[in-house]
Amino acid sequence: MSVDSVDAAPVVLSARRICKSFSGVQVLFSVNFDLRAGEIHALMGENGAGKSTLVKVMSGFEQPSSGEILLDGEPVVLPANGAAEALGIVLIHQEFNLAEHLTVTESLYLGREVTRFGILHRKHMRAETRKALDLLGSHVDENAIIGTLSIADKQMVEIAKAISRDARVVIMDEPTAVLSREETNFLFRQVRKLRDKGTSFIFVSHKLDEVMEITDRVTVLRDGQWVKTAPTAMLDGESIAQLMVGRELSSLYPTKVEPNVDEEIVLRVEGVSTGYVQDASFEVRKGEIIGFSGMIGSGRTELMEAIAGLRVRASGEVVIRGETVLSGDVHAANRAGLAYMTKDRKSKGLLLRSGMMTNLTLQSLGQHSLHGYLSPSSEAKALATARRRFDIRVRDTNIVAGRMSGGNQQKLLLAKVMETEPEIIIIDEPTRGIDVGTKQQIYHFISALARDGRSIIVVSSEMPEVIGLCTRVAVMREGRIVGVLEGEEISEQEIMRYAAGLKKKAA
Amino acid sequence: QDKKFTIGVSIPAADHGWTSGVVFHAERIAKKLMEEHPGLNVIVKTSPDAASQANAVQDLDTQGIDALVILPSDPDPLVNAIKEVKAKGKYVALVDRAPSTNDDSVRDLYVAGNNPALGEVAGKYIASQTPDAEVVIIRGLPIPIDQQRQDGFDKGIAGSKVKVLDRQYGNWNRDDAFKVMQDYLTKYPKIDVVWCQDDDMAVGVLQAIEQAKRTDIKYVVAGAGSKDMVKKVMDGDKMIPVDVLYPPAMVGTAMELTAAGLYDQVPVRGTFVLDATLVTKDNAKDFYFPDSPF
Amino acid sequence: MSVNEETREIRRRPWRDIDLRAVAPFAALILLLIVGAMVNPNFIGITNLANVATRCAFIAIIAVGATFVISAGDLDLSVGSMVAFVASLMILLMNSGVIADPTLMLVAAVLFTLVAGALCGLANGLITTVGRIEPFIATLGTMGIYRGLTTWLSQGGAITLRSPDIQTLYRPAYFGSILGVPVPIVVILAVTAVAAFILYRTRYGRHVVAVGSNSDVARYSGIAVNRVRTIAFVIQGLCVAIAVLLYVPRLGSTSATTGILWELQAITAVVVGGTALKGGAGRVWGTICGAFILELVGNIMLLSNFISEYLIGAIQGAIIIIAMLVQRSLVRKS
Amino acid sequence: MSVNEETREIRRRPWRDIDLRAVAPFAALILLLIVGAMVNPNFIGITNLANVATRCAFIAIIAVGATFVISAGDLDLSVGSMVAFVASLMILLMNSGVIADPTLMLVAAVLFTLVAGALCGLANGLITTVGRIEPFIATLGTMGIYRGLTTWLSQGGAITLRSPDIQTLYRPAYFGSILGVPVPIVVILAVTAVAAFILYRTRYGRHVVAVGSNSDVARYSGIAVNRVRTIAFVIQGLCVAIAVLLYVPRLGSTSATTGILWELQAITAVVVGGTALKGGAGRVWGTICGAFILELVGNIMLLSNFISEYLIGAIQGAIIIIAMLVQRSLVRKS
Ligand SMILES: Nc1ncnc2c1ncn2[C@@H]1O[C@H](COP(=O)(O)OP(=O)(O)OP(=O)(O)O)[C@@H](O)[C@H]1O
């Protein structure tokens, strides 16, 4: 199976003929995987290909149905109680694995608290936590309660937790899905440093550029089967994409269509302030796709939630299609035709213990009911349509949302918001954790919506996405809109300059 | 008459008919005494259980009482609390329920309701009216006074051929008594007499019998002397031929004796045992108080 | 890949899972029926089972309401005292004689009771949601309030329905039967069917479950979380009112002790019926099964001849634990 | 980018939140003290306040244990009947006279009580964790069992400590004082201090909170979830035993009605003290503050002479709700 075995470092962790089924549904088919000492090994594949499942098996969070895991060539059994961690294998979960009530420090040290004479050495743990966070360039307070953090910050905590464990093998399942380029750079710096000291990494990601940039080898899975393992240098983005999807990808982004200058203004935001966001004003025209860029914690989410009525405004006005909506009134915003898609799908987006249908129609039950009485057949039809439209792939139609693969959850969430048929759609991180193939589909879908006369606000940490999709881009920094770029101005360097505060322009 | 005294009265909360009668009479006599003696202040406090009654006694003490009248919800656990008050030289009148050590170290006056007699009178009546009756019993709550009544009953029927089929707890509660009676009716094809020890429970018992349309039950003996049951006796109801008196008004008696002791300087001491009178059609009107809540 | 083929194969599995969990309380029920039959031959008689079913009506109907509240992630401890309070109000109204005609009076009293129950529920809901107080504390507070008001209304004693006309008119509401089925059983079934319809087939029912399983997700989905929770409390209040409508004709009187600890029994029925206390899932039919189980356990105890009356409570507790263990092992084996 | 500047600014935020939330119960307490002082001048006397503090000992100590159980995401409804059961066992042992020397007997009885409490807690823990039964049901079952066994031990009556020697010897454990401070208050403070230490300063305490917050995360972090939960129940049992050690010398006797509804009071104290019933956060000091608040409300009722006896329950309920609203508005304003 292995393509190259020349001058290879010894294999640390390997999976041998791993099969995995969930209540009778097989999701991994005799997969082999080798991780060498001091390498960064990318694991790629479409949504639902089985990447997360494979890394969970390799870190003891799931037990394989058959096959074995070898550590330094010796078979090991890894029960799901931290045994893998004791052996130096840590996993950064795609869906966070943090207890909401604990503080950052407590989370970092959970299960391996440092004590002195049986008493928690809190000062020491706090200091170490601070150090770990600083290394990643994260400003997260080490005393903050996890529940109060934004998901980007939670991701940073997960990463800090894993990296601070002096592990031999660090497995990262889409760690950068919610990080901006800046944070990603910090992370990569750390990863390289550790790799040079001999730590091995498995890196699961849908971001091809990142894979090309940092990994040494790539393994591709398709539909639960091993497809190819090759040195990254021998591949390029396109060939990886092709391996994953099994077909050639045409251009990722659709052609931009700029709305007419005299097109109706459907959303007017004037001087909106919340606790953190200050005096934000902008307008959106019918059929326009506008992007919002900025660093983690620049206040984009907070602003959008204030617009959508999910958060009370301290001041300012929001006019949706001519209708002024009150602060904190979700219904008014919804009725006026505005919908907001959260990026925090786990705690704000989906009912993890409910099935696809319940989730899909939750926001739009009115369409499936007569005088409040639900019509299951209408719901089923909607689900069938949505699954086709958003390519939601599950092997088990009755699966609860929490057990779907990350990308498919994201698609379900997008489908759920689209079910309400909004005129104005705010999408926070539209393609978080979505594979290239589907990404392309979603971009074309958004573009089609805009051509249809809908307006879309795309909040994204992925700059190429904003650049490729939007005709206007607003950049936020420390709670303010510091600049709005149009047409030719939209470029990575320009956005960075605003985001970092090197440049400022009145909106 | 301008001497200022404060009497503290601690009684159980109105958690069933009989105790509500106690509260009613305590309040009534308190008002009456305060009218009779302008300098007198009577504070009535109710408590749901022994532990909080111990607290209530302490709180009354804090308010500076000269005498304590107490009807303990459960006597033994309250002995210590009562002794604390007594040790400060306050006058203590104990009503109804006696602790295992019931002497001058605990109280000055004891107005006793006669729990064993309540059972015994009922037992004797049943033994005399229906000497070979098969009886089912509905008990109250598992506390000592209930046990005393049971023992009294057994003494009352001793030597007769009265047979006790079953005894179960009805918690002095109508709804529970209804259930227990329903199940008795299912369990025993023939029941002659029901002794349910308390008038509240008799309400449920009668409904259960009526619902089952059973005619084998000759009559029900309850106890306490609530106005509803006394009325039935007075009206000659076949199912309730008698009632055994256990008057909640005894707390008022104790309060009056206590006030008399404070004002007339007559040392009222010792034990007053009230009879467990059998209320029959003939004497029922003497025990009928239509405006009592009980 | 052949998605369809897979789909078909899979569809059966989770159904088995779900079914077993919903069926488990009924399995425990059957087990109890067998035990009961062994204990006393009278047990499986129609009369006895009808008696048990009839008298579990109060708890069952209240528990149906509690299923809503618990599914929405809340808790209502005030239901027992609410029964006492609403029943007292109802009897006082009927005793007041404001309407001379007994039938009209009864109709007015029934309507009044429903309104009173709904208002009590509304109060609970508003204190919990608008006041943002943990439902446990909020309803513990109103439990004290309703019970206290009842004690005050009754001056510690009983409140008894006086008019014999109304009494005769009203009696069949508990003691009567429709096509041979006692009225309370009919009412239980009707209430449960309506509740199941609301919970499983209406928009509101979906919202209840969504709010109970994750109120943030519900909020982000545009659901008026506080309204959904408040309405659940109102439904609970209505269920209490219906229970009162059956309770009053039974003994024709209430006192400050009416309904003591019924809240605990109602919650137990809900949990035994398979609804999790953490919210997010409601099983209405399981709930009435749970109420029936609780009543049966007491019934078996009383009908058995070999248990000391002192130990009944202990055995009852043990049986509940064993019944739950049986349920668990059933679900686990699936 | 000025990362540091931002950091400093943010860092203060969550701290302010936490503090106010922890302080809120104490604010409610102060409010009550003011109300009490207005109701009756005797109220703020040292004697009265010491009395109140002393007698809240039982509930406070039990509630400290409940804080562990609730933080770990469980619930224990059996504590009230556990008090009755363990106290009965203790008195029966002392009455049995197996050891002639009263001092030795007392020491043996104290040790025996602690062991008995721990075992009762262990039983609860094992049924809940190993049996995988909802703690609500599991402990409702054991509640019935402990209460039933007590009724059986007492044969429906009371169990009273007989030996006067032991009684005199033991009396100071409740009525005595150390450096002028009543023993029960010293015990409350000691128990709370130890509990706070365990919860906040030891690894086990961390694990309790982690398990209550998200048991999956805890399990994946190598924490033996079931063990942590079971130990929390054992701690609860030990706290009950300590409460019994104070209870027996005070009343010298128990019956089947001892400790009825204490579980509700203990849980209320915990919640009033700021611990959420959903688990994941424990506030031990808040808990004893909560217990003190509950006892104070009762005390104020008793000392105020203008409230009808019948309305006490209602006013008590209303005060609890108002106290919580005050807390809430305080936290929200922050
Ligand atoms: N606990 C589970 N129970 C049932 N099915 C599961 C479970 N976990 C994963 N699956 C299924 O296994 C398949 C593979 O999922 P996995 O999460 O490994 O995909 P992935 O490659 O990580 O996808 P993504 O890129 O979207 O994260 C999916 O069909 C998913 O629904």
Ligand SMILES: Nc1ncnc2c1ncn2[C@@H]1O[C@H](COP(=O)(O)OP(=O)(O)OP(=O)(O)O)[C@@H](O)[C@H]1O
């Ligand atoms: N300097 C600061 N002072 C106070 N709060 C801050 C500061 N920086 C960030 N925050 C907090 O961070 C949040 C901003 O995050 P928000 O999610 O709105 O930003 P974002 O641009 O969407 O970034 P992310 O990618 O993290 O979602 C606000 O809720 C705010 O409370």
Ligand SMILES: [Mg+2]
């Ligand atoms: Mg994945």
Ligand SMILES: [Mg+2]
């Ligand atoms: Mg954001």
